[in-house]
Amino acid sequence: MSFIPCAFLVLLALAHRTTCLQGTWQPLASIAIAPRQEHTTLFVPPDSILLLGGITGDNATTTTNLVQQYSIRKNRWESFPPLPLALNHLNAAFMNDKIYVQRTWRSIAPVPEPRGSAAMGVYDGKVILAGGLKQIQLVSPYVQQTVDSVSIYNAAQNRWVTVPTASSTMPDPRDHACAAVINEHFYVLGGRERGQLKGKGTVLMLDLKDLRAGWTIGPVNMLTPRAGLSCGATGSKIYTFGGEGNLRVDSAVFNEMEVYDVATKTWEELGEMRVSRHGTGAVSVRGKIYVPGGGDVIGIAPVSYFDALVPS
Structure with a gap:
């Protein structure tokens, strides 16, 4: 395939988007033991x-309690130590030198x-x-029960606090969204409601210093509405990767990378992922965004591929 400089792609993009990569992908050691x-x-x-x-296999029965640790320094x-239960789609966070999971090693409220x-x-x-x-069926009739509720856990008090009414529910239900906290604001991007092909494009924001103010909807939608995406934040920018529900390709998986600048409230295209994926989770570490595993076909199709983006 011949290379076309980015400057000329603008002239050719009458019906297509440009795909100029803004950054460098670094392949890393593949996920050990099993794809995920x-x-x-x-x-x-x-x-x-x-x-x-x-999930490590081709269906939900291969849900695992496996916890794996990747050393950035050693690659x-x-x-x-494993989870006490096998879980998928789990909600987890790291805070105050502890890992919090809805069902954790040590019981909390x-x-x-x-x-x-x-x-999260x-x-x-x-x-x-x-x-x-609250419910997902991976076989017919494929029931998926999406919720809009908001809960906040206070770790020091080991209790779920009362959320002001204006913030206690999102503007609309959504699952498989990605989220980031920047400058005391909580952003929720994309997601879906009741099905893989119903991706949302709105950006929701909650001021964590003023929960009584409630949710606001961003003035500009995502360039590519989608769910099952992952994102990582660095500085004022939230980088989004992949997702599922892409009707333009057989796999139905997106390879789009796009970035949202919360300061300017603008979106920008970044190009394509090296490997299209959904159902993974990205993390940002010292300006580099790590994207381990995921599925390369809609539904369940885990891979061991692991790489990191260094934004330009």
């Missing part, structure tokens, strides 16, 4: 990336409304849990 999707990815300072739970996977695949953030000793799935 629908897991949760956490950064544990100073040097570890953890993969918790997820190597290492052992880690139970979540008010149990669900999976929620948008950590701020000021609290875990924010927004939306998610």
Whole structure:
């Protein structure tokens, strides 16, 4: 395939988007033991990336309790104590030198409304849990029960606090969204409601210093509405990767990378992922965004591929 400089692609893009990569992809050591999707990815300072739970085979019966630790410095996977239960689409966060999961190694106050695949953030000793799935069937009739509820856990008090009415529900239900906390604001991007092909494009924002103000909807939608995407934040920017529900390709998986600048409230295309994926979780560490595993076909199709984007 011949190379066409980015400057000339603008002239050729009458019906197509440009695909100029703005950054460098670095292939990393493949996920050890088994491929993985629908897991949760956490950064544990100073040097570890953890993969918790997820699906390792071609159906939901291969849900695992496996927790794996990747050393950034060594570019190597290492052992880690497993979860007490096999879980996929789990909600997990790292805060105050502890890993919090809806069902954890040490029991904490139970979540008010149990669900999976929620948008999550950590701020000021609290875990924010927004939306998610109360039920998902991967076989006919494929029932998927999406919720709009918002819960906040105070770790110091080991309790779920009362959320002001204006913030207690999202503007609309969504699951399989991605989220980031930047400058005391909680952002939820994309997601879906009741099905893989019903991706949303809105950006929701919650001021964590003023929960009584409620949710606001961003003035500009995502360039590519989608769910099952992953994102990582660095500076004022949220980088989004992949997702599922792409009707333009047989796999129905997106390879789009796009970035949202919360300061200017603008979107920009970044090009394509090296490997199209959904159902993974990205983490940002010192300006580099790590994207481990995921599925390369709509539904369940886990891969071991692991790479990181260094934005330009």
